Amino acid sequence: MRPFLLHLRSTPLRWALPALFLLDIALILSRDSYWHGLWGDTGATGQIPALYLGMFSAGAAAWTASLRERPEVLEPLSAMPRSQQRAELPRMLALVFIVLVPYLTGQAVAFCFTAPSWPPGFIQYLGYVLLGLAAILLACGWGWLVGRLLPSRWGPLAGVFGWVLVTIAFDTDLVVVSGPAREQPGLLLIAVRVVAATLLLGACLWLPLGRERMLRAALPGAAAVVALAATAGASGIDVVAPRHGTDDPICVKGRTTVCLWPEEEKYRAMAERVLARTEGLPPALAMPDKVHSLGLVRMGDRWVGDFDLDSGSEWALADGVTRAISAETFAACRRGGWEKYNKANDQSVLALERWLEKRLAGGGEPEYTESGMSESQSKAVEDGKSIADKPAAEQERWASDTVRTVLEKYCG
Known part of the structure; x- marks a missing residue:
């Protein structure tokens, strides 16, 4: 513990802590509040901050690892009675501490916004916490390995850009931008990724001090490459998978029924408001039995739905x-009616849909x-939205006439 505290007090990286906290x-507080x-x-x-903390981690780890290649530092260290691993471990722990404390603090802040209501789905929260942890640890291991292979003037830059390339250019889920109810992070797979990233860090402790020795080292170098390959393999596995329905959805009843994921309990009041606005719709509009949140209904070999609430809109x-x-x-237009409708370049149904959407949303301007x-x-879109601002009787008359005209002209 004492060597760790000494390194933590002496490393210049400690001055980055306030900036990393901020x-x-x-990044958390600047997002819309839909996630509360x-x-x-x-x-x-x-x-989400794990993306930027990972970039810092990769560069900082490369810089830290490359400090030992200087001859005036390397020779005294090589002559020390302590093993190389014991000498390197406090430096590595100090680095990991500096990047993980801001991340875990941010997660604690986010936790405080949702904990008072304690909705279903806490396992999802734990999965995403571990997902960011794995990304940061992997970034540290990647940067440490790069720092041992490249000169100190290039190592940090290569570490940062290499990490950006891995997380952005390649199709990985090292960092995700949202956690909708229809997706479930796999705790076991993410735990394997955390373990693999930790093993990579452990393998880096055995890398020889000094770049010249590192390039000549067969066994430690091979071990590090194997550890990196294993970590890359674990990182390439999709750990966030679509969910396949649920036996216990939340269903809100009105003229139709809106079904939500249990984790979307927060949106029950929103569903009630939208259903209340269907009460005054003209009889010409037919109501479906149910509408479902995305992922609740199976159609063929896919799980689908009628809407998604990823942004809480x-x-x-x-x-x-x-x-x-x-x-x-x-429904009558499915038997060839839509072909006639499209050939005529008629946009009546589009106008009707935009009118209805605005009315069900409670007015105002669309959030897209x-x-x-x-x-x-x-x-047609503008005409439909403008109709929603007219008196209710005029709206209902226009909507009924539009439905009757389309059905008689194209779908009779």
Whole structure:
């Protein structure tokens, strides 16, 4: 413990701690508050800073590891009675401490936003905490190995850019940006990744001091390469998998029924508001039996749904209910009616859907931006949204006339 504390008090990296704390907390608090009350998104939000902490870890580890290659440092260290591993371990622990404390503090801050309501899904939170931990440990091991292989002026830069390449350019889930209820982090697989990253750090302790010796060392070098390969293999395994439905969804009943994941208990009140707005819709609009959150329904070999609440948007729920109502209302058009409709370049249904979406969302402007639309489609969207601002009787008359016209003209 004493050598560790001595290294912690003497390393220049300790001055980065306040900046790392501020960065971690700022990244968490600057996100929209939709994740409050959702364990999966809480853990994922607290884990996002691991991307930037990993970059710092890789560079700092490479810099720390390369300090021992100087002759005036290398020769006295080689003559010391203590083993190399005992001499290196306190330096490595000090580095890991400096990068993990801000990360775990950030996760604790995120925890405090969701813990008071204690929703279902705490295992999801633990999975994402471990996911970020594994990424940081892997970054430390990667940087340490790079620092031993490259000169001190290039090692930190190569460590940082190498880590950016691994986490961004390649398709890995070392760091994720959200933790929706329809996805489950595998605790066992993530634990294997943490163990593999720890073993890589342990293998780095056996690397010879000095770059010249490192390049000539066969056995320690091979061990480090094997450890790195094992860690890369563990990191390449998908540890966040889609969930396949649930036997106990939360279903809110109204003119239709909205079914949510148990972990989405927070959105029950939102579903009730949207369903309350369906009460005044004209009879021409047919109601589906149920609408489901994404991943709750199996269709063929896929698990699907009508809406996703990844960003906690009421517009997303309104859009899902709108599309389900539209599909039920124009069910007769499935037998060739849509071909006639599309050939005529008619945009009546699009206008109707945008009117209905805005009405179910409670008015205002959409929480998304539409792009890639033709001029006729853009006009239909604006016309539909403008109808939602008119008196209720006029809205219902327009909606009923639109439904009747489409059904008679194309789907009769």
